Amino acid sequence: MNNRTAGRRWDAVTRRILRVSVSPALRVSVLALIVVVGSAAIQFTSSSRAQTRQRPGAHSTPSREIFTAADRRLVEKAIGATCSERIRDPLGSAPIDEMQARPSLPVSNPDAVAGARRAETLLPTTRMLVSSAIVNLAKEYDLYSSGAARARITAATQRVEAVKRIKPDVDARDNASVVLREPRTIEFGTIFLAGLRSDEAMISVLAHELTHIASGQPDSLRPLFRAIGRRAATRTGLRIQGQRAEELACDLVGVMAARQFINQTPSWEPLPRRVARAFEHNCVDDDASDEDHLSPRNTIRALLALDVTIAGEVVADTTGSVRTPPACCAGFLIAAESKTVAHH
Numbered sequence: 001m002n003n004r005t006a007g008r009r010w011d012a013v014t015r016r017i018l019r020v021s022v023s024p025a026l027r028v029s030v031l032a033l034i035v036v037v038g039s040a041a042i043q044f045t046s047s048s049r050a051q052t053r054q055r056p057g058a059h060s061t062p063s064r065e066i067f068t069a070a071d072r073r074l075v076e077k078a079i080g081a082t083c084s085e086r087i088r089d090p091l092g093s094a095p096i097d098e099m100q101a102r103p104s105l106p107v108s109n110p111d112a113v114a115g116a117r118r119a120e121t122l123l124p125t126t127r128m129l130v131s132s133a134i135v136n137l138a139k140e141y142d143l144y145s146s147g148a149a150r151a152r153i154t155a156a157t158q159r160v161e162a163v164k165r166i167k168p169d170v171d172a173r174d175n176a177s178v179v180l181r182e183p184r185t186i187e188f189g190t191i192f193l194a195g196l197r198s199d200e201a202m203i204s205v206l207a208h209e210l211t212h213i214a215s216g217q218p219d220s221l222r223p224l225f226r227a228i229g230r231r232a233a234t235r236t237g238l239r240i241q242g243q244r245a246e247e248l249a250c251d252l253v254g255v256m257a258a259r260q261f262i263n264q265t266p267s268w269e270p271l272p273r274r275v276a277r278a279f280e281h282n283c284v285d286d287d288a289s290d291e292d293h294l295s296p297r298n299t300i301r302a303l304l305a306l307d308v309t310i311a312g313e314v315v316a317d318t319t320g321s322v323r324t325p326p327a328c329c330a331g332f333l334i335a336a337e338s339k340t341v342a343h344h
Protein backbone atom coordinates (compact mmCIF):
# COMPACT_ATOMS: atom_id res chain seq x y z
CA MET A 1 0.00 0.00 0.00
CA ASN A 2 2.94 2.24 -0.04
CA ASN A 3 6.15 3.04 -1.62
CA ARG A 4 8.40 0.17 -0.75
CA THR A 5 11.38 2.02 0.59
CA ALA A 6 10.13 5.24 2.11
CA GLY A 7 7.13 6.97 3.55
CA ARG A 8 5.69 3.93 5.21
CA ARG A 9 2.05 4.46 5.97
CA TRP A 10 -0.22 3.10 8.60
CA ASP A 11 -2.08 0.44 6.71
CA ALA A 12 -0.26 -2.21 4.86
CA VAL A 13 0.57 -4.07 1.80
CA THR A 14 -2.40 -5.98 0.61
CA ARG A 15 -2.18 -6.91 -3.02
CA ARG A 16 1.54 -6.64 -2.95
CA ILE A 17 3.60 -9.49 -1.77
CA LEU A 18 6.26 -7.35 -0.21
CA ARG A 19 6.11 -6.40 3.38
CA VAL A 20 8.38 -3.54 4.37
CA SER A 21 9.16 -1.67 7.52
CA VAL A 22 11.02 1.60 7.52
CA SER A 23 13.58 2.91 9.93
CA PRO A 24 12.12 5.76 11.92
CA ALA A 25 15.35 7.74 11.79
CA LEU A 26 15.99 7.79 8.09
CA ARG A 27 12.71 6.45 6.75
CA VAL A 28 14.62 4.82 3.98
CA SER A 29 16.42 1.84 5.45
CA VAL A 30 14.45 -1.29 5.06
CA LEU A 31 14.31 -3.24 8.29
CA ALA A 32 12.42 -6.22 7.05
CA LEU A 33 11.55 -7.50 3.65
CA ILE A 34 9.56 -10.61 3.18
CA VAL A 35 9.02 -11.88 -0.28
CA VAL A 36 6.57 -14.65 -0.71
CA VAL A 37 7.08 -16.38 -3.99
CA GLY A 38 3.94 -18.46 -4.13
CA SER A 39 2.92 -18.76 -7.73
CA ALA A 40 -0.71 -18.04 -6.92
CA ALA A 41 0.28 -14.77 -5.36
CA ILE A 42 2.40 -13.79 -8.34
CA GLN A 43 -0.43 -14.57 -10.68
CA PHE A 44 -2.73 -12.49 -8.59
CA THR A 45 -0.44 -9.51 -8.60
CA SER A 46 -0.05 -9.52 -12.31
CA SER A 47 -3.74 -10.06 -12.94
CA SER A 48 -4.49 -7.23 -10.55
CA ARG A 49 -2.32 -4.91 -12.61
CA ALA A 50 -3.94 -6.06 -15.81
CA GLN A 51 -7.34 -5.32 -14.37
CA THR A 52 -6.26 -1.88 -13.40
CA ARG A 53 -5.39 -1.12 -16.99
CA GLN A 54 -8.14 -2.93 -18.78
CA ARG A 55 -11.15 -2.74 -16.61
CA PRO A 56 -14.15 -1.71 -18.65
CA GLY A 57 -16.74 0.70 -17.41
CA ALA A 58 -14.37 3.61 -17.13
CA HIS A 59 -17.13 6.04 -17.90
CA SER A 60 -17.54 8.59 -15.19
CA THR A 61 -20.34 8.33 -12.70
CA PRO A 62 -22.07 11.67 -12.51
CA SER A 63 -22.04 13.09 -9.06
CA ARG A 64 -25.60 13.60 -8.03
CA GLU A 65 -24.81 15.97 -5.26
CA ILE A 66 -23.46 19.38 -5.98
CA PHE A 67 -20.20 20.33 -4.34
CA THR A 68 -20.12 24.08 -3.87
CA ALA A 69 -17.44 26.62 -3.03
CA ALA A 70 -19.01 26.81 0.43
CA ASP A 71 -18.58 23.04 0.79
CA ARG A 72 -14.93 23.43 -0.15
CA ARG A 73 -14.44 26.05 2.56
CA LEU A 74 -16.24 23.83 5.05
CA VAL A 75 -13.92 20.94 4.22
CA GLU A 76 -10.83 23.11 4.78
CA LYS A 77 -12.21 24.31 8.10
CA ALA A 78 -13.04 20.74 9.11
CA ILE A 79 -9.47 19.58 8.49
CA GLY A 80 -8.26 22.12 11.05
CA ALA A 81 -11.05 21.22 13.47
CA THR A 82 -10.21 17.52 13.20
CA CYS A 83 -6.59 18.04 14.09
CA SER A 84 -7.37 20.47 16.93
CA GLU A 85 -9.87 18.02 18.35
CA ARG A 86 -7.30 15.23 18.24
CA ILE A 87 -5.02 17.24 20.51
CA ARG A 88 -7.79 17.97 23.02
CA ASP A 89 -9.10 14.41 23.09
CA PRO A 90 -7.64 12.21 25.87
CA LEU A 91 -8.34 9.24 23.58
CA GLY A 92 -7.00 10.97 20.48
CA SER A 93 -5.05 8.78 18.05
CA ALA A 94 -1.36 9.28 17.53
CA PRO A 95 -0.61 10.70 14.06
CA ILE A 96 0.90 8.11 11.77
CA ASP A 97 4.21 9.95 11.36
CA GLU A 98 4.57 10.03 15.13
CA MET A 99 3.81 6.30 15.35
CA GLN A 100 6.36 5.66 12.67
CA ALA A 101 9.08 7.29 14.76
CA ARG A 102 8.43 5.20 17.87
CA PRO A 103 10.56 2.25 18.96
CA SER A 104 9.00 -1.19 18.47
CA LEU A 105 6.68 -2.45 21.18
CA PRO A 106 6.56 -6.04 22.45
CA VAL A 107 3.28 -7.90 22.12
CA SER A 108 3.07 -7.89 25.93
CA ASN A 109 3.17 -4.09 26.17
CA PRO A 110 0.05 -3.09 28.16
CA ASP A 111 -1.11 -0.54 25.58
CA ALA A 112 -0.63 -3.05 22.77
CA VAL A 113 -2.50 -5.69 24.76
CA ALA A 114 -5.35 -3.25 25.36
CA GLY A 115 -5.40 -2.38 21.66
CA ALA A 116 -5.49 -6.04 20.63
CA ARG A 117 -8.36 -6.67 23.00
CA ARG A 118 -10.19 -3.66 21.63
CA ALA A 119 -9.69 -4.87 18.07
CA GLU A 120 -10.92 -8.38 18.86
CA THR A 121 -13.95 -7.09 20.71
CA LEU A 122 -14.90 -4.71 17.90
CA LEU A 123 -14.27 -7.06 15.00
CA PRO A 124 -17.76 -8.66 14.86
CA THR A 125 -19.51 -5.27 15.01
CA THR A 126 -17.14 -3.84 12.42
CA ARG A 127 -17.82 -6.71 10.03
CA MET A 128 -21.52 -5.85 10.06
CA LEU A 129 -20.89 -2.12 9.71
CA VAL A 130 -18.56 -2.69 6.76
CA SER A 131 -21.00 -4.92 4.91
CA SER A 132 -23.71 -2.36 5.38
CA ALA A 133 -21.47 0.53 4.25
CA ILE A 134 -20.39 -1.34 1.11
CA VAL A 135 -23.99 -2.03 0.13
CA ASN A 136 -24.91 1.61 0.74
CA LEU A 137 -21.98 2.86 -1.32
CA ALA A 138 -22.80 0.45 -4.14
CA LYS A 139 -26.32 1.86 -4.23
CA GLU A 140 -25.12 5.45 -4.05
CA TYR A 141 -22.72 4.95 -6.95
CA ASP A 142 -25.21 3.01 -9.10
CA LEU A 143 -23.37 -0.27 -8.81
CA TYR A 144 -26.18 -2.30 -7.30
CA SER A 145 -28.86 -2.33 -9.93
CA SER A 146 -28.15 -5.48 -11.93
CA GLY A 147 -28.23 -9.04 -10.63
CA ALA A 148 -24.56 -9.51 -11.43
CA ALA A 149 -23.65 -6.33 -9.58
CA ARG A 150 -25.60 -7.40 -6.51
CA ALA A 151 -23.99 -10.84 -6.61
CA ARG A 152 -20.53 -9.21 -6.61
CA ILE A 153 -21.40 -7.12 -3.59
CA THR A 154 -22.89 -10.11 -1.77
CA ALA A 155 -19.72 -12.14 -2.39
CA ALA A 156 -17.70 -9.20 -1.07
CA THR A 157 -19.70 -9.04 2.16
CA GLN A 158 -19.32 -12.79 2.59
CA ARG A 159 -15.55 -12.38 2.50
CA VAL A 160 -15.87 -9.75 5.21
CA GLU A 161 -17.89 -12.13 7.37
CA ALA A 162 -15.13 -14.76 7.15
CA VAL A 163 -12.51 -12.60 8.91
CA LYS A 164 -12.14 -13.94 12.43
CA ARG A 165 -8.73 -13.13 13.79
CA ILE A 166 -6.53 -10.23 14.87
CA LYS A 167 -2.86 -11.08 15.01
CA PRO A 168 -0.61 -8.64 16.89
CA ASP A 169 2.85 -8.38 15.38
CA VAL A 170 5.92 -6.53 16.63
CA ASP A 171 7.62 -6.23 13.24
CA ALA A 172 4.53 -4.78 11.57
CA ARG A 173 5.10 -1.77 13.85
CA ASP A 174 2.74 1.03 12.79
CA ASN A 175 0.89 -0.93 10.12
CA ALA A 176 -2.06 -3.20 9.79
CA SER A 177 -2.27 -5.58 6.90
CA VAL A 178 -4.18 -8.35 5.27
CA VAL A 179 -2.85 -10.96 2.92
CA LEU A 180 -5.47 -11.93 0.40
CA ARG A 181 -4.24 -15.49 0.20
CA GLU A 182 -5.20 -15.83 3.86
CA PRO A 183 -8.24 -13.62 4.17
CA ARG A 184 -9.33 -14.54 7.68
CA THR A 185 -6.73 -12.60 9.63
CA ILE A 186 -5.86 -8.97 10.09
CA GLU A 187 -2.27 -8.51 11.15
CA PHE A 188 -1.75 -5.51 13.37
CA GLY A 189 1.53 -3.89 14.37
CA THR A 190 1.84 -3.39 18.11
CA ILE A 191 2.72 0.31 17.75
CA PHE A 192 -0.47 0.77 15.75
CA LEU A 193 -2.54 -1.17 18.30
CA ALA A 194 -1.21 1.08 21.05
CA GLY A 195 -1.61 4.28 19.03
CA LEU A 196 -5.34 3.90 18.35
CA ARG A 197 -6.89 4.64 21.69
CA SER A 198 -10.58 4.91 20.86
CA ASP A 199 -13.20 2.49 19.58
CA GLU A 200 -13.98 4.85 16.70
CA ALA A 201 -10.36 4.89 15.50
CA MET A 202 -10.06 1.12 15.83
CA ILE A 203 -13.26 0.51 13.90
CA SER A 204 -12.11 2.83 11.16
CA VAL A 205 -8.84 0.95 10.70
CA LEU A 206 -10.42 -2.49 10.98
CA ALA A 207 -13.00 -1.45 8.41
CA HIS A 208 -10.26 -0.25 6.06
CA GLU A 209 -8.60 -3.67 6.16
CA LEU A 210 -11.91 -5.50 5.85
CA THR A 211 -12.67 -3.52 2.70
CA HIS A 212 -9.47 -4.75 1.08
CA ILE A 213 -10.59 -8.27 1.94
CA ALA A 214 -14.08 -7.57 0.62
CA SER A 215 -12.66 -6.76 -2.79
CA GLY A 216 -10.45 -9.80 -2.40
CA GLN A 217 -8.62 -11.73 -5.05
CA PRO A 218 -11.36 -11.17 -7.68
CA ASP A 219 -10.93 -7.42 -7.14
CA SER A 220 -14.68 -7.24 -7.20
CA LEU A 221 -15.02 -3.77 -5.69
CA ARG A 222 -12.73 -2.20 -8.27
CA PRO A 223 -15.62 -0.43 -10.07
CA LEU A 224 -16.76 1.06 -6.77
CA PHE A 225 -13.23 2.14 -5.84
CA ARG A 226 -12.84 3.84 -9.20
CA ALA A 227 -16.16 5.64 -8.92
CA ILE A 228 -15.28 6.92 -5.45
CA GLY A 229 -11.83 8.00 -6.65
CA ARG A 230 -13.34 9.88 -9.59
CA ARG A 231 -15.80 11.77 -7.43
CA ALA A 232 -13.11 12.69 -4.90
CA ALA A 233 -10.77 13.78 -7.69
CA THR A 234 -13.44 16.01 -9.19
CA ARG A 235 -14.11 17.65 -5.87
CA THR A 236 -10.52 18.13 -4.73
CA GLY A 237 -8.49 18.39 -7.93
CA LEU A 238 -6.22 15.65 -6.60
CA ARG A 239 -5.02 12.75 -8.73
CA ILE A 240 -6.80 9.68 -7.38
CA GLN A 241 -6.49 6.63 -9.58
CA GLY A 242 -5.52 2.98 -9.28
CA GLN A 243 -4.38 1.96 -5.83
CA ARG A 244 -4.95 5.47 -4.50
CA ALA A 245 -8.65 5.10 -5.25
CA GLU A 246 -8.79 1.78 -3.43
CA GLU A 247 -7.00 3.14 -0.37
CA LEU A 248 -9.29 6.16 -0.25
CA ALA A 249 -12.39 3.98 -0.65
CA CYS A 250 -11.20 1.74 2.20
CA ASP A 251 -10.79 4.86 4.34
CA LEU A 252 -14.25 6.04 3.35
CA VAL A 253 -15.78 2.74 4.46
CA GLY A 254 -13.81 3.16 7.69
CA VAL A 255 -15.32 6.59 8.30
CA MET A 256 -18.82 5.36 7.47
CA ALA A 257 -18.47 2.37 9.79
CA ALA A 258 -17.22 4.55 12.64
CA ARG A 259 -20.00 7.06 12.05
CA GLN A 260 -22.65 4.35 12.17
CA PHE A 261 -21.04 2.94 15.32
CA ILE A 262 -21.38 6.39 16.92
CA ASN A 263 -25.09 6.34 16.08
CA GLN A 264 -25.47 2.96 17.69
CA THR A 265 -23.50 3.71 20.86
CA PRO A 266 -24.65 6.95 22.43
CA SER A 267 -22.17 8.64 24.72
CA TRP A 268 -21.59 11.84 26.65
CA GLU A 269 -18.62 12.66 24.50
CA PRO A 270 -19.04 15.50 21.97
CA LEU A 271 -19.98 14.30 18.50
CA PRO A 272 -17.15 16.23 16.72
CA ARG A 273 -14.61 14.50 18.94
CA ARG A 274 -15.97 11.03 18.22
CA VAL A 275 -16.27 11.68 14.50
CA ALA A 276 -12.73 13.11 14.25
CA ARG A 277 -11.31 9.89 15.70
CA ALA A 278 -12.19 8.06 12.50
CA PHE A 279 -9.49 9.90 10.52
CA GLU A 280 -7.41 12.08 12.88
CA HIS A 281 -4.43 9.69 12.68
CA ASN A 282 -3.81 11.52 9.39
CA CYS A 283 -3.03 14.77 11.25
CA VAL A 284 0.68 14.52 10.45
CA ASP A 285 3.46 17.08 10.27
CA ASP A 286 5.28 15.07 7.63
CA ASP A 287 2.61 15.11 4.93
CA ALA A 288 4.21 12.94 2.28
CA SER A 289 2.36 11.14 -0.49
CA ASP A 290 3.43 8.20 -2.60
CA GLU A 291 2.30 6.44 -5.73
CA ASP A 292 -0.35 4.41 -3.94
CA HIS A 293 -1.61 7.02 -1.49
CA LEU A 294 -2.69 10.54 -1.15
CA SER A 295 -0.76 12.32 1.56
CA PRO A 296 -2.40 11.88 4.97
CA ARG A 297 -3.79 15.41 5.07
CA ASN A 298 -5.07 15.12 1.52
CA THR A 299 -6.70 11.88 2.62
CA ILE A 300 -8.69 13.83 5.21
CA ARG A 301 -9.48 16.44 2.53
CA ALA A 302 -10.77 13.83 0.09
CA LEU A 303 -12.81 11.98 2.73
CA LEU A 304 -14.53 15.15 3.88
CA ALA A 305 -15.15 16.23 0.28
CA LEU A 306 -16.87 12.88 -0.29
CA ASP A 307 -18.96 13.23 2.86
CA VAL A 308 -19.68 16.88 3.53
CA THR A 309 -22.12 15.94 6.30
CA ILE A 310 -19.20 14.58 8.30
CA ALA A 311 -17.28 17.80 7.66
CA GLY A 312 -20.20 19.74 9.10
CA GLU A 313 -20.30 17.48 12.14
CA VAL A 314 -16.62 17.97 12.88
CA VAL A 315 -16.83 21.75 12.86
CA ALA A 316 -19.95 21.82 15.02
CA ASP A 317 -19.66 23.55 18.37
CA THR A 318 -17.83 21.23 20.77
CA THR A 319 -18.97 22.97 23.93
CA GLY A 320 -21.84 20.61 24.44
CA SER A 321 -24.55 21.30 21.92
CA VAL A 322 -23.96 18.24 19.74
CA ARG A 323 -23.85 15.00 21.63
CA THR A 324 -25.24 11.53 21.34
CA PRO A 325 -26.40 10.90 24.90
CA PRO A 326 -26.88 7.43 26.34
CA ALA A 327 -30.52 6.36 26.36
CA CYS A 328 -30.59 6.50 30.13
CA CYS A 329 -29.73 10.17 30.21
CA ALA A 330 -31.17 11.77 27.15
CA GLY A 331 -33.81 13.70 29.08
CA PHE A 332 -31.26 15.06 31.50
CA LEU A 333 -29.03 16.18 28.65
CA ILE A 334 -31.83 17.99 26.90
CA ALA A 335 -32.53 19.87 30.13
CA ALA A 336 -28.85 20.72 30.52
CA GLU A 337 -28.57 21.81 26.94
CA SER A 338 -31.54 24.10 27.09
CA LYS A 339 -29.59 25.97 29.77
CA THR A 340 -26.57 26.11 27.51
CA VAL A 341 -28.66 27.42 24.66
CA ALA A 342 -30.11 30.07 26.95
CA HIS A 343 -26.58 31.32 27.64
CA HIS A 344 -25.94 31.68 23.94
Ligand SMILES: [Zn+2]
Nearest residue numbers: 001011012247
Ligand atom coordinates in the same frame (compact mmCIF):
# COMPACT_ATOMS: atom_id res chain seq x y z
ZN1 LIG B 1 -5.01 -0.10 2.68
